[in-house]
Structures are given as structure tokens and as C-alpha cells.
Amino acid sequence: MIDVRALAESEFRASQDLFRRALLRKPANDEDWARVRGCLEVGRVLGAFDGGELVGTARATSNELAVPGGRVAAGAVTGVGVRADRTRRGVLRELMRVQFDDVRQRGEPVAMLHASEATIYERFGYGVASRHRKVELERARVAFRDDAPRGGQVRVLDRKAADPLLPEIYRRCAVDRAGWIGRDEPWWSGFWQYLGEDVLVAVHTGEDGVDDGFAVYGPNHGERGTALDVHDLKGADATAVAQLWRFLLGVDLVDRVVGHVRPLDEPLEWWVTDRRQCRVTEVEDDLWVRLVDVLAALRARTYGAAEPVVVEVRDAFLPDNEGGYRIGPDGVERSADEPQLRLDVSALAALYLGDQLASTLVAAGRIEVRDPAAVAAADRLFATLETPWCGTGF
Ligand SMILES: CC(C)(COP(=O)(O)OP(=O)(O)OC[C@H]1O[C@@H](n2cnc3c(N)ncnc32)[C@H](O)[C@@H]1OP(=O)(O)O)[C@@H](O)C(=O)NCCC(=O)NCCS
Structure with a gap:
């Protein structure tokens, strides 16, 4: 029998240790603990107990998510781990159940996370709402x-x-882009501590004298030279x-510049003379x-011009969402x-942030079509001009 409850502050460190062990750290x-402790919210760090022993943990922080045409309160889920000798016995399932109840009680229509493996969370109703890419450029080419x-001007700090x-x-940058999430003070101190001393920051100032962009970067000396x-x-x-990219590609003694967690629609290949030198090495x-x-989440965003569509949603894990x-x-x-689509x-x-078209999910076998005319309408309703992108780890 697994018992899940919010942990007392005195139990936080044990739960963090359990989480790190689960990630083989x-x-x-x-x-490190001081950094993590600053990010923890009392009441949102859950522990799963078996016979009084802590065997699993999951936590969330209160955040917000930009959706097309608006923002929605969102629980940012992280720190999920189950002790290796207790996996595949339903511990995560119980943690997810209690966490969703808590997210709802806080009035957050959505929960969000970055997944260590792509096979874990779909069964609990999560889906991939945005994607990112890694790009590598040989500086000399x-x-x-x-x-x-x-x-404008770039200065190094x-x-x-x-x-x-x-x-x-950060708040000035793309706050309206679907996928954007907030970064509070504990997030920033965690970020700096995680990166360590060997990073620099380039800040861009626009023609109007306002700082309107930044890059955080550091050297990486490897077998293929310096990146x-x-x-x-x-x-x-x-x-x-x-x-900022022009600046980074001009830094001396560098062989390659590697952009991590970049948006899919960043027009880098359009900015350079040889587009093949902008190599996308991961999506x-x-x-x-x-x-x-579901109702509150769907109401938080705006939709494109099209005939309304009746969609039947299935939700085995939270069945009160089920219906048209x-x-x-x-x-x-x-x-x-x-229903026209299921x-x-x-x-x-x-579909929610505009990452995928309904017609793509029809082709993938993930949407059942009852009325074929509804597919093009759903494409127009959910599609967004900008590709969603989060670009913030947590
Ligand atoms: C991922 C993890 C938390 C799952 O915990 P768990 O208690 O074993 O999960 P449950 O037993 O509740 O699993 C529920 C279901 O998910 C499946 N599942 C769980 N983890 C899975 C994984 N990594 N890959 C594929 N399926 C998985 C189970 O087989 C089970 O399926 P079923 O409903 O058909 O029986 C645990 O394996 C773990 O701590 N892994 C290492 C740390 C980690 O990756 N954390 C996630 C960070 S985002």
C-alpha cells in the first residue's frame, strides 16, 4: 500500500537525495542542496511511503505558461524519482494522482515538465507540446x-x-510566444550555480539604448577542438x-559554436551564406x-478563424475530463x-500550443475522424504563426 503526502521541510533533503539516486547521481x-532548497515550495514536495519508508518523490513549483493569445497558471513538475528497488509497482502512478489533485486545487489548469525518457508520461495524459533543436556551426565556414x-551593440559581462x-x-524577450514560462529568482540562482564559473554573458543593446537580448555561453575544449x-x-x-549569433561566431580561437535547446523556427540558416553549415544535430x-x-486549459488560449469543431476527449487517468x-x-x-473528432x-x-497540426495527428493515427470536414477546421483553429518553444529547463 503506497501512501503519498506532502513532505515536511525536515524531509526535503532526503527526498532530494532519493531523486538524485534515481537519476544515478x-x-x-x-x-547544491542550498541551491535546490531555494526552489522548493512547502506543500508541493510529495513523498511516497511504503511501510513508513520514503520510496518515491515528485515536486512542482507554481509557474505560468504562455499559450496562444494568453497565459495560463501551470504547475512545473520536476524532481520525479522512485527508489530503484521499488520501481514498476505503481509508485509513480500514485504520485501523479495526488499531484494532479493538488494542481487542480491550486487552480492550475495545466501541469508541465521536461521528461528524462519519452516513454514515461503519456500514460498519465502528458503530451509533447513543444520541441527544440541543437545547431552546430563551423566558425571558419x-x-x-x-x-x-x-x-545595436553587444557587450561581454x-x-x-x-x-x-x-x-x-528575459521578461522582455518573447513573453508572448507559446511555450514561454516564468523564471523566478531561485531559478536564476540555480541556473548560475549549475553552469559554474566558466561562463560569460553577452548582452545586446538595441538602437534605442535598451538591453533586449543576451547569450550565456562557455568554452568546451574537446577532441574536435574548441567549441x-x-x-x-x-x-x-x-x-x-x-x-548575438554574429558576435558568438566572431569569437577568436573557437572552432565551433553549438546552440543548445534552440527554437525550431530560428532563422539561422537564412542569415548565413552557406545554409548547410548550420547543422541541426538534434530535434x-x-x-x-x-x-x-481540459475546459479551463482550452479556454485559456485563442483560436484561428474556422468553423467550430466538436472534439471528444478521452482521458483514462482523469476521467472527469472525458466528453465533448x-x-x-x-x-x-x-x-x-x-463528436467530429476523437x-x-x-x-x-x-495541438495545444500549436506544435502539431490536427491533420498530422490524423495521419499518425492519434485522432479518429468522424467528420472529415472537421480536420481542416481543426488545423486552422489550433495552428499558430510562431512555433512554440520553452527553452527553460526546470
Ligand atoms: C520513471 C520512474 C519515476 C517510474 O516510477 P515507477 O514507480 O516505476 O512507475 P510506475 O510503477 O508507477 O509505472 C506506471 C506505468 O508506467 C510504466 N513506466 C514507468 N516508468 C517507465 C519507463 N521509464 N519506461 C517505460 N515505462 C515506464 C510502468 O511500466 C507502468 O506501466 P503500466 O501502467 O502499464 O503497468 C522511475 O523508474 C524512476 O525513478 N526512474 C529514474 C529517474 C527518472 O527517470 N525520473 C523521471 C525524471 S523526469
Whole structure:
């Protein structure tokens, strides 16, 4: 019998150690622990007990998620681990159940996470809502085209000088893009501690004198020469982003520049003279989203111009979400009408931020079509102009 409850603060460190062991890492040293402790919210760190022994944990923090046309309160789930001698006995299942109840009680229509493995969370109703890519550029072979955006100034700061500036610049960057999430003060201190001393920050200032972009990067000396790893790069507009890339590709003694966790629609290959030198070496799932309260989550976003569509949602894990929803440009209602499309709540997550078209999920066998005319309408309703991107680990 597994018993799940919110942990007392005195139990937090044991749960963190359990989580790290589950990820095959050593228990946290005091410095790491101090960093993690700052991110924990009392009441949101769950422990699963078997016979009084802590055997699993999962936690969440209160955040928000940008969705097309708006924002929604979201529980950011992390720190999920089950002791290796107790896996595959339903411990995670119980943790998820209690966590979703808690997320709902807090009025958060969605939960979100980054997954260690792609096979874990779909059964609980999560789906991939955004993706990111990794890009590598050989510095000697890359030149910017004359028509790439240009303007403003880039200055280099060390970590300490950049620390107070970045939260404000981050808020200026792409806050309306679906997939964006908040970064609070504990997030930033955790980020700096995680990256260590060997990073630098480039800040872009626009023509109007306002700081509107930054890149956090550091050298990586390996067998293939010296790379600059770009850990984070955000800009309020294309000029800021292009100018930061131009700067990074101009740093001396560097062979390659590697951009991690970049948006799929970043126009890097359009900015350089030889697009093949912008090599995409990975495309991976970014943010997994769970519509915990389907009606409230669907109502939090706007929809494109199209005829409304009645969609039947299946949700085996949270069955009170099951049923029909009429989704249209004027809003979303529960509906008892004959459904035109049927899908699982995890597939709905793939439509939610505009990452996938309904027609792609039809082809994938993830949407059942009752009325073929509804497919094109659903494409237009859910599609977004910008590709969703989170780009913030937690
Ligand atoms: C992932 C993890 C938390 C799962 O915990 P668990 O208690 O074994 O999960 P449960 O027993 O509740 O599993 C529920 C279902 O998910 C399946 N499942 C769980 N983990 C899985 C995995 N890694 N791959 C595939 N299926 C998995 C189980 O087989 C079970 O399936 P069923 O419902 O058909 O029986 C645990 O294996 C773990 O701690 N892994 C290492 C740390 C980690 O990856 N954490 C996640 C960080 S995002």
C-alpha cells in the first residue's frame, strides 16, 4: 500500500537525495542542496511511503505558461524519482494522482515538465507540446549575409555583472510566444550555480539604448577542438538574436559554436551564406504538457478563424475530463453534440500550443475522424504563426 503526502521541510533533503539516486547521481553536497532548497515550495514536495519508508518523490513549483493569445497558471513538475528497488509497482502512478489533485486545487489548469525518457508520461495524459533543436556551426565556414538583421551593440559581462540584468531582459524577450514560462529568482540562482564559473554573458543593446537580448555561453575544449556552448540565448526581436549569433561566431580561437535547446523556427540558416553549415544535430521534445482541467486549459488560449469543431476527449487517468468540447474562435464549451473528432488528452497537448497540426495527428493515427470536414477546421483553429518553444529547463 503506497501512501503519498506532502513532505515536511525536515524531509526535503532526503527526498532530494532519493531523486538524485534515481537519476544515478550522488546525493547533493551542501552547496547544491542550498541551491535546490531555494526552489522548493512547502506543500508541493510529495513523498511516497511504503511501510513508513520514503520510496518515491515528485515536486512542482507554481509557474505560468504562455499559450496562444494568453497565459495560463501551470504547475512545473520536476524532481520525479522512485527508489530503484521499488520501481514498476505503481509508485509513480500514485504520485501523479495526488499531484494532479493538488494542481487542480491550486487552480492550475495545466501541469508541465521536461521528461528524462519519452516513454514515461503519456500514460498519465502528458503530451509533447513543444520541441527544440541543437545547431552546430563551423566558425571558419560561416559568414553572415548582408541582408541578415543588424543593429545595436553587444557587450561581454562576467556572470556576476550579468546576474542582476538578465531577469529583466528575459521578461522582455518573447513573453508572448507559446511555450514561454516564468523564471523566478531561485531559478536564476540555480541556473548560475549549475553552469559554474566558466561562463560569460553577452548582452545586446538595441538602437534605442535598451538591453533586449543576451547569450550565456562557455568554452568546451574537446577532441574536435574548441567549441562555444551556447546555454541560453534570448532576444526581444530578430535583430537582437542575429547580432548575438554574429558576435558568438566572431569569437577568436573557437572552432565551433553549438546552440543548445534552440527554437525550431530560428532563422539561422537564412542569415548565413552557406545554409548547410548550420547543422541541426538534434530535434527533441521540449515541454510536455498535461491538460489537468481540459475546459479551463482550452479556454485559456485563442483560436484561428474556422468553423467550430466538436472534439471528444478521452482521458483514462482523469476521467472527469472525458466528453465533448465545442472549440471555436468565439470560445470553448462542453458539448453533447455528435463528436467530429476523437482524441486522447495526450494528443490534445500536441495541438495545444500549436506544435502539431490536427491533420498530422490524423495521419499518425492519434485522432479518429468522424467528420472529415472537421480536420481542416481543426488545423486552422489550433495552428499558430510562431512555433512554440520553452527553452527553460526546470
Ligand atoms: C520513471 C520512474 C519515476 C517510474 O516510477 P515507477 O514507480 O516505476 O512507475 P510506475 O510503477 O508507477 O509505472 C506506471 C506505468 O508506467 C510504466 N513506466 C514507468 N516508468 C517507465 C519507463 N521509464 N519506461 C517505460 N515505462 C515506464 C510502468 O511500466 C507502468 O506501466 P503500466 O501502467 O502499464 O503497468 C522511475 O523508474 C524512476 O525513478 N526512474 C529514474 C529517474 C527518472 O527517470 N525520473 C523521471 C525524471 S523526469
